[in-house]
Structure formats: structure tokens, C-alpha cells
Amino acid sequence: MTEPLPSGPPSAHGRPRSSPVVFTADFASTTQWVAGRSWAYPGGGPVNPRDDKLDYLVADAAYSRSGVFRARRRQDGRWNTGLLTTEGSEEGFTVRPGDVLEARVRLPREIGAWPAIWTWRDGDQEIDVFEYHPDNPDLLEFTNHVRGTNRYHHDDAVGPGAWIDLRTVFGARSVEWWLNGTRVFAxxxxxxxxxxxxxxxxxxxxxxxxxxxxxxxxxEMSYEVSKLVVRRPTTAGAATAEEDATPS
Structure with a gap:
């Protein structure tokens, strides 16, 4: 059994601080999320071959709105794929410096699957909470494209079909990635x-x-996101968390 996710940025002694939740994902919500369209894809989609993707984005609720993100092969060789984004939604939620994202996901089993949780705005601002490829079965990819850093993290808890707990702290001076309650990269x-x-x-x-x-x-292939929340520390708490962060 995995330990519960910490509720906020750690102190210098490793104790998490409590932070209020500012976003709880309801994937069925049409005010929180837009389905089947993203400006991270040329023209908003539906395809993105330059990024080595066979995707054909679809808004069909069966591909994303339950929290199970699916892909199905098309006759033309592309794949109908599920995507949700807060960009362009009525609420328009954005992640900010100091925010803490917590997620629980079930990794896919099929070769060729490429699940991810990430951020995007105006052609950039990308932080990858995680990426995964089942051909590298024990490897998670963590990347800060804003400042050009990344970590390929091997872990026995990672594998096709595995449930994992993820936590990312979007610090102004250091982004931290946690896996199953342990910080693995700052x-x-x-x-x-x-x-x-x-x-x-x-x-x-x-x-x-x-x-x-x-x-x-x-x-067909799929992966599941059973939980996704964002916590936002108080201004003072966020500043203290920045002071406490030490790269590892």
C-alpha cells in the first residue's frame, strides 16, 4: 500500500504543510475542461505529426470524460485519442508558481501508448508532470521545458498497469517531482x-x-486518472517552501 500524498510543500524537516485546494478535477465538467482541442497541437488539432504522434483528437466523451483516457485505431492509420485541457474553458484554470499538483494514475499496458499530464500556454510554458512509454516499463519522464531540465527516473513501483501517486511542486526557483510519497527530483x-x-x-x-x-x-489502449487536485499555499507558505527546497 502506498503512503498518502503529502498535502503541501515539505518543510526543511520533510513535514508537509497543509495548503488549500483550489482545483479538483471533474473530468465530466464542461466548464472546467475542453475536450478534443488544444493549441499545443498545430491549429488546435486534431493531428500533430511533427511531435511524432498518431493522434486524431476527438471530443467524444467516451475518450476522456470519465477519467479513463482512451485511444482507438482508425482505418486511416491514425488513432482517435482523448485529451482534456483547461485552456479555452469557461473557468480557464491556470497553474501558478508555488502550486502543488497531486494525481493518482493507472499506467497503460500497450506498446505505443503515451500518457501525460502537462501544462501549456502561448506555445510554451510546458512542465511535464509525467510522461510514460510502456516500452521502457520502469521509467517515468519528468521535464521542465521552461528552464530546460529533465530526469529519467527508474523505479520498481512503475510498470504497465501500475497505479502510482504523483506530486509536482511548481516552485519559482525549483520544480519538484514526487512519486508515491518520495521526492525523486528537484x-x-x-x-x-x-x-x-x-x-x-x-x-x-x-x-x-x-x-x-x-x-x-x-x-485500443487506455490509462486512468482517478484523482487530480491542485493546492495553492498562502503567499508566506509559498515563500518558505522556496527557501526549503533543495535540489536532489
């Missing part, structure tokens, strides 16, 4: 004090340039 770079970005949750499908595409017999 980049020492952060996002800066003026950063803010929308959330994206999706399941992409690899085209084969960097990771193998789906096997011919595979016609």
Missing part, C-alpha cells in the same frame, strides 16, 4: 515568478520515431 531551476499555464491531460499514440508504434494487433 531541478533547481523552477518556473520563475511570472509563470502560469493551463493543464492538459491526454493519451497520445507514438508514431515510431522515438518510441515504437502500437503493435498491429492492438486496436
Amino acid at each position: 531541478d533547481g531551476r523552477g518556473v520563475g515568478r511570472g509563470w502560469h499555464a493551463y493543464l492538459i491531460v491526454n493519451l497520445s499514440v507514438c508514431a515510431g520515431r522515438y518510441h515504437p508504434p502500437p503493435e498491429p494487433r492492438t486496436t
